[in-house]
Amino acid sequence: MGIADARAMYPSLPVVDADPEADLRFLETVADWCDRYTPLVGLDAPDGLLLDVTGCAHLFGGEAALLRDLVARLVQQGLRARAAVADTVGAAWAVARYGKAGIVPRGETGASILSLPIAALRVDTETVAGLKTAGLTCIADLTERPRAPFAARFGKTLLLRLDQALGQADEPIMPRMPVPAAMAEQRFPEPIAREADVIGTVEHLGHQLVPVLERRGEGGRLFQIALFRADGAVHRLEIGTGSPLRDPARIGKLFKERLAVLGDVCDPGFGYDMVRLSALVTERMDPAQTGLAGPDHAEELAHLIDRLGARFGLIRVTRPVPQDTHIPEFAVLNVPAHAPRPASAALPPVAQDTLSTVRPLRLLVRPEPVDAVAQVPDGPPVRFSWRQVMHQVARAEGPERIAMEWWRDDRGKKLTRDYFRVESDVGARMWVYREGLYDREIERPEVLRWYLHGLFA
Amino acid sequence: MDHAAAQPTLNQLRQTLAGIDPSHAPRLAGVERLVDIAAPVDAVLGGGLACGALHEFAPSAPVHLAATSGFATALAARASGDRKQILWILTDYAAGEGGGPYGPGLDLFGMALERLLILRVAKPVDVLWAMEEALRCRAVACVIAELTSDGSAADLTATRRLALAAREGVSAQISGFGLLVRHKATVMPSAASTRWEIAAAPSRPDVYGGLGRVRFDLSLHKNRRGPSGRWIIEWDHHERAFQQAVPVAVASPAFNRPDRAPWVRAG
Numbered sequence: 001m002g003i004a005d006a007r008a009m010y011p012s013l014p015v016v017d018a019d020p021e022a023d024l025r026f027l028e029t030v031a032d033w034c035d036r037y038t039p040l041v042g043l044d045a046p047d048g049l050l051l052d053v054t055g056c057a058h059l060f061g062g063e064a065a066l067l068r069d070l071v072a073r074l075v076q077q078g079l080r081a082r083a084a085v086a087d088t089v090g091a092a093w094a095v096a097r098y099g100k101a102g103i104v105p106r107g108e109t110g111a112s113i114l115s116l117p118i119a120a121l122r123v124d125t126e127t128v129a130g131l132k133t134a135g136l137t138c139i140a141d142l143t144e145r146p147r148a149p150f151a152a153r154f155g156k157t158l159l160l161r162l163d164q165a166l167g168q169a170d171e172p173i174m175p176r177m178p179v180p181a182a183m184a185e186q187r188f189p190e191p192i193a194r195e196a197d198v199i200g201t202v203e204h205l206g207h208q209l210v211p212v213l214e215r216r217g218e219g220g221r222l223f224q225i226a227l228f229r230a231d232g233a234v235h236r237l238e239i240g241t242g243s244p245l246r247d248p249a250r251i252g253k254l255f256k257e258r259l260a261v262l263g264d265v266c267d268p269g270f271g272y273d274m275v276r277l278s279a280l281v282t283e284r285m286d287p288a289q290t291g292l293a294g295p296d297h298a299e300e301l302a303h304l305i306d307r308l309g310a311r312f313g314l315i316r317v318t319r320p321v322p323q324d325t326h327i328p329e330f331a332v333l334n335v336p337a338h339a340p341r342p343a344s345a346a347l348p349p350v351a352q353d354t355l356s357t358v359r360p361l362r363l364l365v366r367p368e369p370v371d372a373v374a375q376v377p378d379g380p381p382v383r384f385s386w387r388q389v390m391h392q393v394a395r396a397e398g399p400e401r402i403a404m405e406w407w408r409d410d411r412g413k414k415l416t417r418d419y420f421r422v423e424s425d426v427g428a429r430m431w432v433y434r435e436g437l438y439d440r441e442i443e444r445p446e447v448l449r450w451y452l453h454g455l456f457a
Numbered sequence: 458m459d460h461a462a463a464q465p466t467l468n469q470l471r472q473t474l475a476g477i478d479p480s481h482a483p484r485l486a487g488v489e490r491l492v493d494i495a496a497p498v499d500a501v502l503g504g505g506l507a508c509g510a511l512h513e514f515a516p517s518a519p520v521h522l523a524a525t526s527g528f529a530t531a532l533a534a535r536a537s538g539d540r541k542q543i544l545w546i547l548t549d550y551a552a553g554e555g556g557g558p559y560g561p562g563l564d565l566f567g568m569a570l571e572r573l574l575i576l577r578v579a580k581p582v583d584v585l586w587a588m589e590e591a592l593r594c595r596a597v598a599c600v601i602a603e604l605t606s607d608g609s610a611a612d613l614t615a616t617r618r619l620a621l622a623a624r625e626g627v628s629a630q631i632s633g634f635g636l637l638v639r640h641k642a643t644v645m646p647s648a649a650s651t652r653w654e655i656a657a658a659p660s661r662p663d664v665y666g667g668l669g670r671v672r673f674d675l676s677l678h679k680n681r682r683g684p685s686g687r688w689i690i691e692w693d694h695h696e697r698a699f700q701q702a703v704p705v706a707v708a709s710p711a712f713n714r715p716d717r718a719p720w721v722r723a724g
Contacts, residue, residue, distance in 0.1 A: 297541065297595065297596035298596070300594055300595055300596040301542055301594065301596035301597070303594075304590065304591060304594040304596065304597065305574070307590060308576055308587055308590065308591075311583075311586070311587070312576065312578050312579075312583065312587070316576060316577050316578065317574060317575075317576050318574070318575045318576070318577070319571075319573065319574055319575070320558075320560035320563075320570055320573060320575065322560065322561070322570065328561075331560065331561050332559070332560035332561060332570075334575060337574050341571075347560075347561055347564055347570065354663070354667050354668060355660075355663050355667070355668060355669050355670045356660070356667075356668040356669070356670070356671060357562060357565040357566050357671075357694055358565065359559065359561040359562040359564075359565055360523075360556075360559055360562045361523055361526060361527050361530060361558065361559060361562045361563060361566055362522075362523055362526060362555055362556035362557065362558060362559055362562070363556050363557060363559035363562070364556040365552060365553055365556065365557065389519075389520065391520075394659060395660075395662055395666070395667065395668055397667045397668050421668060423659070423660060423668050424520070425659070426518075426520065426521075426656070426657065426659070427524070427656070427657035427658045427659040427660065427672060427674070428520045428521060428523065428524065428657045429523070429657065429668065429671070430523075454556060454559060454562065455522070455523035455555070455556055456523060456527070456562070456671070457523055457524055457526070457527020457528070457530065457531070457566060457657070457671045457673075457692070
């Protein structure tokens with residue numbers, strides 16, 4: 001029925017545009033919520049969710065109880081849902097949509113779907129219509145007949161779907177999230193809202209998770225907590241660590257930092273009724289002998305880096321690592337401190353025939369243009385102004401000529417630099433350079449440009 | 458009351474004060490770790506800058522920011538004698554304003570690159586939080602934290618927290634050595650043990666007329682343990698040691714020496 005016809009019948013009919021993206025987002029949040037039942041939740045857009053409850057059902061008192069709980073909670077949230085549990089994805093899909101929703105007993109998969117219409121096989125409408133013209137309407141009509149003509153007429157999909165529904169072909173559920181290596185969870189009859197309680201719970205869960213990791217000889221590198229809010233929203237927080245970790249107190253502390261910095265993002269609202277701690281990435285971790293001589297500084301440092309990383313992000317805690325290039329701005333790379341240290345971490349030796357250091361202490365993010373006056377085009381500046389302040393050069397050393405790397409693509413585009421270490425009349429030292437070689441790269445001396453690149457102590 | 462008679466009263470008052478605030482406790486010789494500078498400065502400081510305390514540095518003019526961070530770097534280089542780490546904390550804004558710490562330069566200056574950790578944060582409060590955490594950590598010898606402009610986030614309360622954290626971080630080796638570098642001098646009260654204003658001083662040129670060793674003009678404005686003062690000292694980055702500076706321009710170099718041009722040194 002068109003909108004015009006519908007409005008003719010009900011003039012007050014509200015009309016809302018379809019918004020498939022918002023629908024999908026909503027489905028995602030429902031899927032997040034369904035994580036409480038199993039870590040293996042797959043999306044079946046536009047309107048379905050697939051949950052692999054293998055091995056989970058007993059936690060809720062059996063499949064029937066799980067199903068009742070799930071549907072009841074969804075109804076409480078104002079959703080209409082039909083759910084079915086079956087041996088195969090296809091059968092559950094068919095029964096939930098076209099059959100009498102509920103539990104298909106083990107081994108009765110075939111019997112339960114044979115009487116359902118062919119649309120229950122997840123095939124497109126053309127196929128359904130085509131089969132209907134042939135007088136085939138229910139699934140039983142397909143199973144009784146030889147398969148080859150169906151494959152020839154409708155393609156492989158129809159038979160694949162049939163086999164999948166009957167359990168003769170495999171069909172995995174694609175989980176939305178990576179399945180954690182180990183996890184522990186805690187449910188509350190009364191939701192908790194205080195941060196201290198959440199952290200306490202995380203630590204408590206850590207005590208359950210750690211023995212699992214310990215048995216495998218592993219430690220976690222990436223932990224996640226999922227906070228299931230009473231109203232259905234789910235917050236997920238992750239922390240990475242520099243080295244494998246299985247110390248509940250430290251896990252709790254790291255999440256505390258993370259929560260502190262997130263602040264309002266994790267609004268507890270009416271409280272969380274379930275908390276799950278999972279180790280998403282694990283690594284081998286051998287027990288280490290603690291020294292008798294004194295506290296282990298390496299571990300303490302790793303812990304500090306983890307805490308700073310949990311608060312500000314692990315990529316913000318960096319360690320300068322020398323690179324094999326002579327271009328000043330690329331001579332060191334700040335790599336995350338938790339990453340393994342590269343073997344060849346040594347600075348190239350710098351020939352130094354001066355009492356001052358030849359490289360500045362602070363390097364500007366990018367060279368800043370300065371207005372400089374030099375006596376001769378090739379000489380050092382006599383004075384220059386940087387950030388509106390005039391500096392008189394008392395002494396200068398240089399030039400140190402640094403040519404750009406000719407083997408790179410931008411050959412000829414980047415100009416050679418002549419660096420000078422200059423000391424102003426008040427004693428401040430700066431690293432300035434002139435861009436381009438006069439007479440070779442640059443024809444006219446008046447277009448020579450000067451930059452300030454760094455500051456010496 | 459004459460001087461000798463006042464001494465017992467003074468001692469008693471000091472003990473009462475130490476009961477209220479442990480940071481005023483009289484020091485025990487040999488127990489405390491000190492980072493020494495140069496003889497005349499150490500005399501005023503009682504042997505050197507104390508570990509387990511906060512020290513504040515500010516440039517006397519914006520142009521001396523690099524010298525200020527250079528002095529802090531030199532102190533950190535002296536502090537991290539054993540295999541301990543140095544953490545340098547600064548905001549993104551500070552790095553944009555005065556440039557970020559540059560590895561090769563720091564390495565040449567005496568701070569070994571493999572001991573340096575750099576933390577870049579977004580806000581000044583984060584600098585203070587991270588500094589407090591790091592000061593408590595015994596694996597970190599020295600924490601350098603930079604605050605842009607006058608660093609109004611580091612008020613009396615905040616610096617007090619840092620000073621206490623530094624005290625907690627004290628261990629048998631050097632640790633809990635907090636250096637707060639403000640980009641601009643401030644008159645705000647602070648709980649730091651010492652407050653310095655740093656400027657670069659013109660160096661004594663080498664025999665070829667090139668740049669000499671880096672010189673710092675130190676003004677000690679606040680010192681909990683003694684008088685303030687002003688000195689000019691030199692940093693020898695090969696020896697990683699401070700030296701008293703020989704005064705500049707006692708005899709100015711001869712004007713016309715035809716044997717070389719003033720700028721001949723390359724590289």
